[in-house]
Amino acid sequence: MEKVLVTGGAGFLGSHLCDRLIASGADVLCVDNFFTGSKANIAHLQNNPYFELMRHDITFPLYVEVNAIFNLACPASPIHYQHDPVQTTKTSVHGAINMLGLAKRTRATILQASTSEVYGDPEVHPQTEDYWGKVNPIGPRSCYDEGKRCAETLFFDYHRQHQLAIKVVRIFNTYGPRMHPNDGRVVSNFIVQALRGEDITVYGSGEQTRSFCYVDDLIEAMLRMMKSPANITGPVNIGNPVEVTMLELAERVINLTGSKSKLCFKPLPQDDPKQRRPDISFAKSALQWEPKVTLEDGLKATIDYFRRTI
Ligand code: NAD
Ligand code: UDP
Ligand code: UDP
Numbered sequence: 001m002e003k004v005l006v007t008g009g010a011g012f013l014g015s016h017l018c019d020r021l022i023a024s025g026a027d028v029l030c031v032d033n034f035f036t037g038s039k040a041n042i043a044h045l046q047n048n049p050y051f052e053l054m055r056h057d058i059t060f061p062l063y064v065e066v067n068a069i070f071n072l073a074c075p076a077s078p079i080h081y082q083h084d085p086v087q088t089t090k091t092s093v094h095g096a097i098n099m100l101g102l103a104k105r106t107r108a109t110i111l112q113a114s115t116s117e118v119y120g121d122p123e124v125h126p127q128t129e130d131y132w133g134k135v136n137p138i139g140p141r142s143c144y145d146e147g148k149r150c151a152e153t154l155f156f157d158y159h160r161q162h163q164l165a166i167k168v169v170r171i172f173n174t175y176g177p178r179m180h181p182n183d184g185r186v187v188s189n190f191i192v193q194a195l196r197g198e199d200i201t202v203y204g205s206g207e208q209t210r211s212f213c214y215v216d217d218l219i220e221a222m223l224r225m226m227k228s229p230a231n232i233t234g235p236v237n238i239g240n241p242v243e244v245t246m247l248e249l250a251e252r253v254i255n256l257t258g259s260k261s262k263l264c265f266k267p268l269p270q271d272d273p274k275q276r277r278p279d280i281s282f283a284k285s286a287l288q289w290e291p292k293v294t295l296e297d298g299l300k301a302t303i304d305y306f307r308r309t310i
Helices: 012-023 039-045 078-083 085-106 142-162 186-196 215-227 246-257 281-287 295-309
Strands: 003-007 027-032 051-055 068-071 109-115 166-171 200-203 209-211 236-238 243-245 263-266
Touching: 003 012, 003 085, 012 027, 012 039, 012 215, 027 039, 039 051, 068 085, 068 215, 078 085, 078 142, 085 109, 085 142, 109 142, 109 215, 142 166, 166 215, 186 200, 186 246, 186 295, 200 246, 209 246, 215 236, 215 281, 236 281, 243 246, 246 295
Parallel strands: 003 027, 003 068, 027 051, 068 109, 109 166, 166 236, 200 263
Antiparallel strands: 209 243
16 A cells, blocks of 8 residues: 655645545555644544544654655745745745655655746746746745745756656645635635625735636646656646636626625735736646636535535
8 A cells, every 4th residue: 555645734735635545545644733734624534544644844854654745735825824934935945855855765756736836927828837937036925936946946956866756736726625714815715705795805906817726626636647657747737727817706706605795905915926827738748637627616616615614
């Protein structure tokens, strides 16, 4: 049986990944420091004999025996990663060094959850993997963006220098059940506000765009990437290429919830990217993958989740 380490396994994406791995017959070690993750996300797995939970911060060394590592540990929402920006960079950089050291010793294949933020506020649209990005190195988002960029550098240097089997996925905005209701990300904010009948907070003019991928599609791509041939290292864009403005998203959420909420406009955060859409040609050809869940169906499932939990 494969022993798989999932760092950040108690978070939004990590907990869905643990579910899929357990269902596929893997023996899962979930490592998390519970900065943004919660035991509630994985409570249903706690009695499973093939699931083990370890409280640990990956900026410290970790000695365990595994065959595969999914490195997801890192706060992902701007509110959370800007709360302690130094720790955010440490998690991305020191954390990557420790997990790569672990992979080197155990000869495990290691997958990095990188991000579309490596493209910054992109001048190339849609974003292809060979675009190097436009990132502010000293702004409030830099701890995350540059931390993730440095982690990618480390992955490719361990690959070249120590022949590590690496996989790098660049995740575009992903949403679904188990998103943190207060983490400030747009999908959770809009849904929670709509369900509570509060104003929907649109930042800036709301004309900026994002492309939203439903969590199940994302996890499928991550699993395919881990199983792909050794020559497929990535980076590979994973996301849903359907692009919407934040105004369109707000309208859809209001319609699907039947809410009476009104829009209210707030200042645009500094360095907020104006547009973002993945070119997923490489994922399609290398992984035979493309997203299947429409924004409408994904939003409905996410709305159901928040109705039950808030
Ligand atoms: P999340 O905040 O729900 O999950 C991150 C998890 O990592 C949490 O459980 C947190 O407690 C844990 N963690 C943070 N620092 C840690 C540390 N030092 N040691 C151990 N655990 C630590 O976020 P998510 O949306 O599930 O994101 C998971 C990964 O995917 C992150 O690396 C994120 O950068 C990446 N990603 C997510 C998205 C998205 O849209 N959700 C987009 C791009 C990239
Ligand atoms: N490391 C770890 N677990 C392991 C092996 C290494 O956490 O099983 C850490 C170790 O603390 C080290 C880092 O990974 O700081 C990088 O390891 P590597 O072997 O690349 O570097 P070195 O030990 O030579 O500095
Ligand atoms: N946003 C918004 N209202 C909110 C939260 C976010 O209009 O309540 C906007 C934000 O300014 C950005 C987009 O939605 O343009 C996506 O924000 P999120 O934090 O979810 O992701 P990221 O900016 O990291 O892509």
